[in-house]
Amino acid sequence: MTGGSGVVVIDNGGGLLKAGFGGDKDPVAVVPNCIAKSPGTSASSKKWLAADQLQAQDVDVTGMTLRRPIDRGYLINTEVQREVWERVLRSLLQVDPTNSSLLLVEPQFNPPGLQHATDELVFEEFGFSSLYVADAPSLVHLYEASRQPSLFRAQCSLVVDCGFSFTHASPVLQNFTLNYAVRRMDLGGKALTNYLKELVSYRSLNVMDETLLIDDAKEKLCFVSLDVPRDLRLARLSFKDNPFRCSYILPDGITSKKGCVKDLDEARRYYSLPVDGELDQKDGDSDTNKFEDKKKPELSQNEFALTNERFLVPEMLFHPIDLGMNQAGLAECIVRAVQACHPFIQPVLYESIILTGGSTLFPRFAERLQRELRPIVPEDYHVKIIPQENPILGVWRGGSILASSPDFASMCVTKLEYEEMGSARCRRRFFH
Template sequence: MSNVVVLDNGGSSIKLGFGGDRDPIVIAPNCTAKPPSYSSKKTLISDQILAFQDPTSLSLRRPIDRGYLINPDLQREIWSHLFSSHLPSTFSPSLSSLLLVQPLFSLPSISLSTFELVFEDFGFQSLNISNSASLVHLYEASHRPYSVISKTQCSLVVDSGFSFTHCVPVFQNFVLNYGVRRMDLGGKALTNYLKEIVSFRSVNVMDETLIMDDVKEKLCLVSLDVSRDLQIARKAGKENLFRCTYVLPDGVTHMKGFVKDPDEARRYLSLPDEGPAPPPKPQDVDDIEVTEKPEDRRKIDLNKNEFGLTNERFLVPEMLFHPSDLGMNQAGLAECIVRSINACHPHLHPVLIILTGGNTLFPRFAERLERELRPLVPDDFRVKITSQAE
């Protein structure tokens, strides 16, 4: 067993393992949850939330806000639970070192709270604080010894996670701080936006954070042509390739939400990458009742705790590329990348872009980002984007 403990302390999830292992021991929510008062008085800690039977209306408390630690006492409780539950009984912090992954530009007061947690509360032997950008760059360079990134030792890491999105230039495994650009937009904002849309159109889900996180991860996608896809989303019946249904937990037959028809949710894959929306099929008004199947009429039934999604599926991730459309005074992701690169020396401009973070897992994310970047960079530059395997 390695004496180096690796702890990726994210705003949404926390990953715990030992140095040298391929996979973490546990990936769990970095929060606690309180069930409704009528169901239970017990507070659920981290991975206990995943095992809880009924995820509806859980009240969440997170130790991290906007990427930074604001509640050390709550973080201590979560770490203590995970250490005691998932690390071997022979594990001793006093004989181990801790590699802690934290966001860039942490305030001194926050760093002091972290030091107190690590050394005074848990008694680790030593501490190394790193950031995801340096680790991602090092990982890519070491696993591709003959690639461009390994030869140039230069990359731009786009880390889009729960609390924010960072564009980080890295040279010889050192972050160039003056080139870092931040968007105060992450997975939390996307989930909240999705909750507002669904609550306005279908059913009130403003208190269902965990369920709507699941909806976002399973059904949301990045559009390659927003205007075309909006036309398709306005169509009726099967011609709307984005229409799908999500079933909420009912507390009797199923405790977890699920996608009603996975094949229906994947119909958008038949769309070409480019081109106008396919024309609607001609159909007489008198034939609608004959051609429509009875099960299609029952696709969305609010009495069964179901709701349908159409253009919400791609409009929610669209926030990352055009936050100004929603009144946010921020540049989009492509412009943020260009600003980050332009802040560096011209010799470092031809960099490889590496995507990491949960938001980059949306389908077609890399393809859309490449299309957004192409008009913003010189014609003789080749835009090359790579994504993390996980």
Template sequence: MSSVVVLDNGGGLIKAGFGGDRDPVAVVPNCLGRPTSSKKWLVADQLLAAESDITSVSIRRPFDRGYLINPDLQKEIWDRVIRTLLRADPSTSSLLLVEPLFNPPSIQRATDEVVFEDLGFQSLFVADAPSLVHLYEASRRPVDGLAAMAQCSLVVDCGFSFTHAAPVVQNFTLNYGVKRLDLGGKALTNYLKELVSYRSINLMDETLIIDDAKEKLCFVSLDVLNDLQLARKPGKDNPFRCTYVLPDGITHTRGFVKDIDEAQRFLSLPDGCSTTLGIPVVDSQADIEKREDRKRMDMNKSEFNLTNERFLVPEMMFCPADLGMNQAGLAECIVRSVHACHPYLHPVLFESIVLTGGSTLFPRFAARLERELRPLVRDDYRVKITSQEDPIKGVWRGGSLLASSPDFESMCISKSEYEELGSTRCRRRFFH
């Protein structure tokens, strides 16, 4: 029996492994990077190697704005992931590939060409992320409650390029109900780059370093106005102040948080709120002098401080209009998605919201979303939000489950069918 390679091909990360396994073999960047100190491009996992210098890395990605634009570059990355990391032989393997929602036909044809002609897989099945998340969560869900009986989910996928709210019924994504927020992990990283570069030290070329700082230090505020007051406090009175140390290329090649305990002080605040709400912060002479010291920037320093940036960055997801973006926030995006479906589904979908994607890992993400969503939903509807145990691997685990089902091979396009009928006719089998 041939093996099934499961490939969740995200814009930021590739998750790759074999059908039937619980976890992917590899979770690696879906890009190439070249450090300034080298002429050699590092591919995928090579960027994660401890000895790799990631300072001022030039990055080439096969994805742009959520869609595959460079199939040749993608082929190079897939080739390394499949042959080197998985040690799989495509000629004796099937491929389950996770593609973006609403993938244009021209990109589908280019993808099929790489899969069958360049890599030589014997068969292909294409799935979308929301249906796989639903499949995985439904397999773990106890058979009770309205949502479980109806087999419905409202999957909120906060990915690298986009955030989607997608209703899924009986493992089938209702495309007419899918709503998109043009914000994802990439936009949040870019925003943090701008804030740090403007306030502290120019790090506009340090995408991988800022990405790491964002993942380790950012969190979602439950009371933004109050937290902004707290963030103005000096020194140790500021519960959000923390330091990120940049790599020096000698003693450490990776950035790190200087003091983890200091960085996690905000977690001890009651319900994310200060007890000093409404008390104005008075600027003392010492505060003003400290602020003047911060303005005298040391261009040689190898660390930077974060305060309110830590919660202002994820705040983009909830209030993009505050940053001048003509976008609805995440809660409104979810409501629009639900309301695009039949009224009978509304209470079921609000009761079965599933969060997936890397950006949902920010502390307090689910709590803030529920707080924003509750006033927008009818009082007699229950709102229940489930966070996946591992939101980065959640889609892949659904794919692994599907790939291990006895009917999987009959659902695939074979290489001979592709050669006989062509990509367009074969793709009709996948509906989306």
């Protein structure tokens, strides 16, 4: 029933919750960290679905009302979190918390009031026997250092976490996050989804209430442009010649309950574009001939087309100021984090930039970041970007390694210590 260590590991993300047992390679559950109900369900009825129930094939996600426990990166609704944890622990992990330790991944710079509320949830609501609180960057470094000898020897890295609520650039030294050097962008997966909702609603049909569907469309269709001016020109071409145009079909609630991409091959046409410069005439001709028999289809009421939205949405992370946000882009955020560290470790940090978080899954993300960084990093420093094998599970896997270490039990705060000393004093043990 449990992993070898008997420790429950929860990476409590704003978008997805990852839960499993220490010592295992992968979590048991990767589920939405929210509860939701369909439209038409009265407020008083108990039709709220939690976690994995939202992933069931027979659930129509159209127009669902969502309630998330985490807002702007922090746990602000413990009632909703309790419902999600209840579902995950009892039904998916089938574990008794009173006989288990918990390793919980908590947001960086969590205010004391929210730390106290979290401790109450862990010890008083669920009755876990002991708790260890970890932060994401140190766990990502731990996991990657266990796989890569060069990182293990260097003992430091720069973890770039493009999460649901925020994007952090966090230097890590000897498994400790250097909090004074962490730099943050107030942009994450949620903001990208909201931007795509606004673009689609303005240009075709109102999808402002379709968070889960637009999330899915974003993940399947968006990509990072390596040449934005060129791609904007291509996106203005007619349907026949436009390499980006594709359609996303909304569920009708009868024959389909989930959204889908209309033509995946067509959606991937951009992969054949040359990396630099314009399409030459030969490429253009062959592309035109290949698709010349296609006429621009009439969009049905339950689908919408995307063109330049596909790369303009991830572009927010690289150049938010172009979209009216008074923030530095990702490359500048990384440079500021490195410059806040001692000069001795700066070149090593540039050589070990680890990408984690769901937004780093956009195609060409790492290549674009390399291009953005190179001109603003000193010439005599190497820049090496390390994408994670699975950037959604990287934090959890680091937690699994830590939870199965021989010293883990001595690092935890026990329920008895919490009851005797209170939350604030116990938390001093987790200063990272």
